[in-house]
Amino acid sequence: MAIDLVHDTQEVFRTFLHCMSRPGTIKNIEEIGRPIGQHEYCQHSIFVSAITLLDAETRFHVVGEQADLIEEFLSSFTYSKVVDLQAADYIFIMKDAKKQMIKEVFKEAKKGTLTNPQQSATILIETDRLSNGNQLTLEGPGIAHTQNAEIVDSEFWIAERAEAMKEYPLGVDIILIDRKSNIMCLPRTTIIHKREVY
Amino acid sequence: MxxxxxxxxxxxxxxxxxxxxxxxxxxxxxxxxxxxxxxxxxxxxxxxxxxxxxxxxxxxxxxxxxxxxxxxxxxxxxxxxxxxxxxxxxxxxxxxxxxxxxxxxxxxxxxxxxxxxxxxxxxxxxxxxxxxxxxxxxxxxxxxxxxxxxxxxxxxxxxxxxxxxxxxxxxxxxxxxxxxxxxxxxxxxxxxxxxxxxxxxxxxxxxxxxxxxxxxxxxxxxLAFEDYPFEVETFDGKQCRLCSATNVFLDELVNQETGSTEYQCNDTSYCLSMLNEDGITAEVEVAHAR
CATH class of the missing domain: 3.40.50.11310 (Bacterial phosphonate metabolism protein PhnH)
Incomplete structure (x- = not known):
């Protein structure tokens, strides 16, 4: 079997847990499970992430050129329901998503309520490259002092994310996945500063 | 089966x-x-x-x-x-x-x-x-x-x-x-x-x-008030009866026979590692557990 539903999902979850509790930390999940072949409409790391998080109790939405195909593909493996942006627990933003749509996601995604802040969306963003370069500085719980991060195309959503986090504890949590299956997480508590360009 | x-x-x-x-x-x-x-x-x-x-x-x-x-x-x-x-x-x-x-x-x-x-x-x-x-x-x-x-x-x-x-x-x-x-x-x-x-x-x-x-x-x-600051349990002048550790959380034990009070590390694995480090053999009463 290409993916071990017990142990592979456990490993992916622990990667998420480590990265979510240490924002900016990068961990790789490339070695976890083997791609299942030509039926895969998204990169393998997105697929194992979906398998780890989604089931029939969750609702999700995909944004991107091939959204319909990917939605059908992920839903058939997880029994998770495809819903509108506003109702989704998990939102996948694929690399080919239009800039305007990315902004829309942060505006429309569930932020939770003050009594139930956990009823908010987790956004998984596919990006070209993640690194600890000095484009951005991260601050907040999970970070000892500050943490450097470089996220390709982050300029399309950083301002919108900040807007969505305005009223902590309301907000959205982000899991970033790059082409090399690197993972970085940005929970709602993380404050992102753009580094000044000299 | x-x-x-x-x-x-x-x-x-x-x-x-x-x-x-x-x-x-x-x-x-x-x-x-x-x-x-x-x-x-x-x-x-x-x-x-x-x-x-x-x-x-x-x-x-x-x-x-x-x-x-x-x-x-x-x-x-x-x-x-x-x-x-x-x-x-x-x-x-x-x-x-x-x-x-x-x-x-x-x-x-x-x-x-x-x-x-x-x-x-x-x-x-x-x-x-x-x-x-x-x-x-x-x-x-x-x-x-x-x-x-x-x-x-x-x-x-x-x-x-x-x-x-x-x-x-x-x-x-x-x-x-x-x-x-x-x-x-x-x-x-x-x-x-x-x-x-x-x-x-x-x-x-x-x-x-x-x-x-x-x-x-x-x-x-x-949580604490300005005039009543947060205080932790203190074990000033007391030490573990087995490994002599100070600055750890100690249990207060009353010796049934003599009526005296003794102190012992609450964290048993810490106490054991301290004893091993110093090569001390400790004798512990276990009769009550039988």
Whole structure:
């Protein structure tokens, strides 16, 4: 079997847990499970992430050129329901998503309520490259002092994310996945500063 | 016929649901995330919350340590360790530094935790406002409105009655400047260990169906008044009768025959490692346990 539903999902979850509790930390999940072949409409790391998080109790939405195909593909493996942006627990933003749509996601995604802040969306963003370069500085719980991060195309959503986090504890949590299956997480508590360009 | 249990006992659906709750808990430090607490092969109130977290996060590579009120060898700790070991095959240890997951009831080990470790604490009553407000509906609203006057009032009343805050254990803390949280019944002595901890700390309340978390390097402040600062238990001038350790949490033991009071490390594995380090042989009375 290409993916071990017990142990592979456990490993992916622990990667998420480590990265979510240490924002900016990068961990790789490339070695976890083997791609299942030509039926895969998204990169393998997105697929194992979906398998780890989604089931029939969750609702999700995909944004991107091939959204319909990917939605059908992920839903058939997880029994998770495809819903509108506003109702989704998990939102996948694929690399080919239009800039305007990315902004829309942060505006429309569930932020939770003050009594139930956990009823908010987790956004998984596919990006070209993640690194600890000095484009951005991260601050907040999970970070000892500050943490450097470089996220390709982050300029399309950083301002919108900040807007969505305005009223902590309301907000959205982000899991970033790059082409090399690197993972970085940005929970709602993380404050992102753009580094000044000299 | 011998039935083979599934890895870590739980079905994958249960694990997934608990994992999602844990991730949300980490993203909102100190906030109690509701979850569908499962029936466990141990009774509620015996660490089902902690056990559910442990079983959902544990993998083949993990090394597990379970402590009950500082002791690795108590019935509760031993049985939880056995259950996890039997269903997962993971290695168990009493050495704090060796463990990757430490499940504990009412103590945080004396040995500082590291970035590679996850601390899982069992929680009987996760709601710090429960003593002043019995309704869950209302306490949820109080958390939403950031209204913690009840917690302050509780401490104020203790000062009026006893001249000091008399929480003993489970002294409420303010997490990341937003949520007041019950740190589980750890002694006040341990409260400082969850402030800016290097390890991730997860809290599980099985009976009350809540999971919450404190990520590493998070500000955790014990509630106190300016004129009545937070005080921890002191053991000035006292030392462990076995390993002579000071600056650790000590148990007070009364010698039945002589009536004298003796002190001993509460963290048994720490005491043992101190004894081994110094090559001391300690004689311990075990007649009462037979």
């Amino acid at each position: 011998q039935l083979q249990t599934h890895f870590a006992l739980f079905d994958e659906g249960s694990k997934k649901e608990i994992r999602r709750a844990i991730l949300k808990g980490v993203a909102i430090p100190g906030y109690q995330v509701p979850f569908a607490s499962r029936e466990m092969p141990i009774a509620r109130g015996w660490g089902t919350g902690g056990l559910q977290i442990t079983l959902s996060i544990i993998g083949k590579q993990d090394v597990l340590k379970v402590i009950d009120q500082g002791s690795d060898e108590s019935v509760n700790a031993v049985n939880i360790k056995k259950l996890v070991n039997k269903t997962t095959g993971v290695k168990t240890t009493i050495e704090t530094s060796e463990a990757t997951i430490i499940q504990s009831r009412h103590r945080i080990p004396e040995v500082p935790l590291t970035e590679e470790q996850i601390m899982v604490l069992q929680v009987p009553i996760p709601e710090p406002l429960r003593w002043v407000e019995p309704s869950e509906f209302k306490t949820k609203k109080l958390h939403a409105e950031n209204d913690y006057s009840g917690a302050w009032l509780m401490l104020f009343e203790q000062i009026m009655k006893y001249g000091k805050t008399a929480t003993d254990a489970d002294h409420p803390v303010l997490v990341h400047d937003r949520y007041v949280m019950a740190p589980s019944p750890i002694p006040r002595f341990d409260n400082s260990k969850i402030h800016q901890s290097e390890a991730l700390i997860l809290f599980g309340a099985g009976r009350e169906k809540k999971i919450y978390a404190i990520p590493p390097y998070t500000n955790v402040v014990s």
